[in-house]
Amino acid sequence: AQSVTQLDSQVPVFEEAPVELRCNYSSSVSVYLFWYVQYPNQGLQLLLKYLSGSTLVKGINGFEAEFNKSQTSFHLRKPSVHISDTAEYFCAVSGGSGSARQLTFGSGTQLTVLP
Amino acid sequence: DAGVTQSPTHLIKTRGQQVTLRCSPKSGHDTVSWYQQALGQGPQFIFQYYEEEERQRGNFPDRFSGHQFPNYSSELNVNALLLGDSALYLCASSLVSADEKLFFGSGTQLSVL
Numbered sequence: 599a600q601s602v603t604q605l606d607s608q609v610p611v612f613e614e615a616p617v618e619l620r621c622n623y624s625s626s627v628s629v630y631l632f633w634y635v636q637y638p639n640q641g642l643q644l645l646l647k648y649l650s651g652s653t654l655v656k657g658i659n660g661f662e663a664e665f666n667k668s669q670t671s672f673h674l675r676k677p678s679v680h681i682s683d684t685a686e687y688f689c690a691v692s693g694g695s696g697s698a699r700q701l702t703f704g705s706g707t708q709l710t711v712l713p
Numbered sequence: 714d715a716g717v718t719q720s721p722t723h724l725i726k727t728r729g730q731q732v733t734l735r736c737s738p739k740s741g742h743d744t745v746s747w748y749q750q751a752l753g754q755g756p757q758f759i760f761q762y763y764e765e766e767e768r769q770r771g772n773f774p775d776r777f778s779g780h781q782f783p784n785y786s787s788e789l790n791v792n793a794l795l796l797g798d799s800a801l802y803l804c805a806s807s808l809v810s811a812d813e814k815l816f817f818g819s820g821t822q823l824s825v826l
Contacts, residue, residue: 602755630813634817639819640819641717641803641805641818642803642815642817643817644815647813688755688756692813699769701748701758701815703756704755705753706753706755
């Protein structure tokens with residue numbers, strides 16, 4: 599079985615400040631890792647994913663994440679946030695035979711960017 | 714190019730009733746997954762359909778069933794509704810050859826009274 603822990607349920611940050619949203623996972627097999635963003639009254643949008651290769655993954659909207667196998671972490675970072683980044687962010691993991699057939703999501707982190 | 718579309722957007726039912734939610738996948742996609750997102754929680758995998766068959770199922774009771782049609786669209790059916798079934802139901806589509814790339818719809822908000 600696999601699980602995802604998002605360590606912060608809410609993260610307030612001022613505009614143009616850096617931000618890190620933390621994610622830890624547990625799995626007995628190799629995994630794929632994802633970050634999704636959800637704006638109010640909308641579905642989920644993929645920010646970035648780690649499948650293999652370089653442990654630093656760059657995504658859309660200036661976000662990046664680093665896969666750390668020894669610490670089983672996949673933290674999301676952005677060097678300078680904007681008001682428009684205010685949203686709910688979900689970390690997710692899939693495993694098994696390298697398929698994203700079944701995603702396991704964390705409980706989410708609400709990022710609020712303050713003016 | 715239309716993305717994933719779901720209908721209806723909102724639905725109110727009473728306990729014990731049955732409900733059907735619908736999903737049209739992104740053009741060219743052949744695989745549909747359904748997720749349940751309770752308030753304040755992350756989405757939970759219900760099941761996935763490919764070639765009109767249930768390919769994988771999460772930890773949901775048999776009251777939750779689905780169907781995929783030849784045009785790849787899908788339905789989620791829930792019988793004997795419980796208050797705890799109130800949630801946002803998300804549909805996601807993908808290509809079976811690249812199913813790590815999911816595209817989500819905006820969801821159907823189901824309220825059970």
